[in-house]
Amino acid sequence: MESEQRFRLLQRARVRTFFKRGFLLLLLGAMLYNAVALIYATKTIYKVRRNYAVILEDLSGERRVVQTVGWHTRLPFFTRLEQEVPLMNQDLHLGGKAEAQRIMSLGNVALWTSAMMTFRITDLERWGIENKQPMVLLQNDYDGIVKDVMQSHSVDDLVSEREKIKEQIYQALKKRAINEGGPNLEEKYGIEVVSFVLRDTRFGDKLAEASEEKKRRELIAEAENYAADLEASRTRKLYAAFSDSIREFRQSLDLKDGEDRFLFEFLNQQKWATAYEKNQQGQNTFVLNSTTGTPPVVLPAPPVLNDRKDVAPANGQAQENPQPGVRKALREADKTD
Incomplete structure (x- = not known):
């Protein structure tokens, strides 16, 4: 019985010792970790990376450049890391x-x-x-x-x-x-x-809109100038063709310099003839082709000689509706007879 009690007490002592030692180890590890973290936080131990450099202020107040890649140490609270400079x-x-x-x-x-x-x-x-x-x-x-x-x-x-x-x-x-x-x-x-x-x-947005409007107006003006140039070119071509036609016409008629008047009179007569063909209003236009005559002469319509049914007109057709003035003149002629 006593041996069993001693065994139990021994087991309890061992368990207590184990827990004490574990607690001490955890406490020591935590203290060590806090110390390392404190050192790293204060950058007592610092690292210089590749393509970087560190500017360090020493205890004496001198500022120097640390460019060697790796881990470095410094005195805490007496030295200072000013900045880390990238070299890229x-x-x-x-x-x-x-x-x-x-x-x-x-x-x-x-x-x-x-x-x-x-x-x-x-x-x-x-x-x-x-x-x-x-x-x-x-x-x-x-x-x-x-x-x-x-x-x-x-x-x-x-x-x-x-x-x-x-x-x-x-x-x-x-x-x-x-x-x-x-x-x-x-x-x-x-x-x-x-x-x-x-x-x-x-x-800017407003200036861009103004520049676009200006460009649009310039394009319109350029298009109008181009159209005017085309019209002027067409006019010059027509004038040249007209001049060539007149020149060939004069050569075909064997006209000399002093005979241009006859050519212009002929063209004038043709102008009146064309006007008559386009606008016929119950009148006849007689065109004189002679160069020594007068310009076109407009003749009135042929009068009716009588309105009696037994008298036929010269062209063999009856005049059904003679003019009023002509009928009056015929009645007076009958009375006189």
Whole structure:
């Protein structure tokens, strides 16, 4: 009986010891984890990634660049990590936004433009140590150069000569001094301008509508001018054909220079004859073909000699409805007889 009690007590002691040791191990692990997390959070141990660099402020106040890839240590609370700088290609948008920005052209015409510059940091000493907030400074200088070049061109050039203006801006970003006698962008910030792209160049909505209306009017005016040119060309061709016809007609008639009057009189007679053929109103037109006669002579309709049924007209047909004046003249002639 006593042996069984001792065995039970021994088992309980072992269980208590096991739980105590497990609790101590968990507590030690938690403390170790918190210590490591605290060290990592304070960046006492920090990592430099590939294509990145770190600017570190030492205990003495010196600022230096750490560019070696891997893990590094520093004194906590006495040193400071200022910034992590990417060494890869970076983009910089006009106005700091990818959306189109409003600019003014040479003629004070508003345009919407979006542009992007790609650059790479080559001198970390100049970028991160000589310049405070280098990205903000670079943004301002970049916007100024781009707008200076674009606002020196007219609105037509900005829309139709994008390729030429893009190259001018690229050369200005690489070589033009920010101020006269001063450094350019690459010298000031220790960077290399890789490329520049004009993403968008367009009018505003109202100006686009006005330009489309102007273009439509220009097309209409051009079409009218073309039609007028065709009409003038047709007139010249008709005149040339008419002149050739008159010349051939004079040659066929063997007319000399002083005999043109006869030709014009003949043409005038033909004009009256054509007018008569188109408008016959119960009258007869007699055309004199003689060149020495007078122009057309209009003769009245032939009168009726009598209205008696036993008298036939000259053409062998009875006159059923003689004119009133003629009937009166015939009655007076009968009375006289």
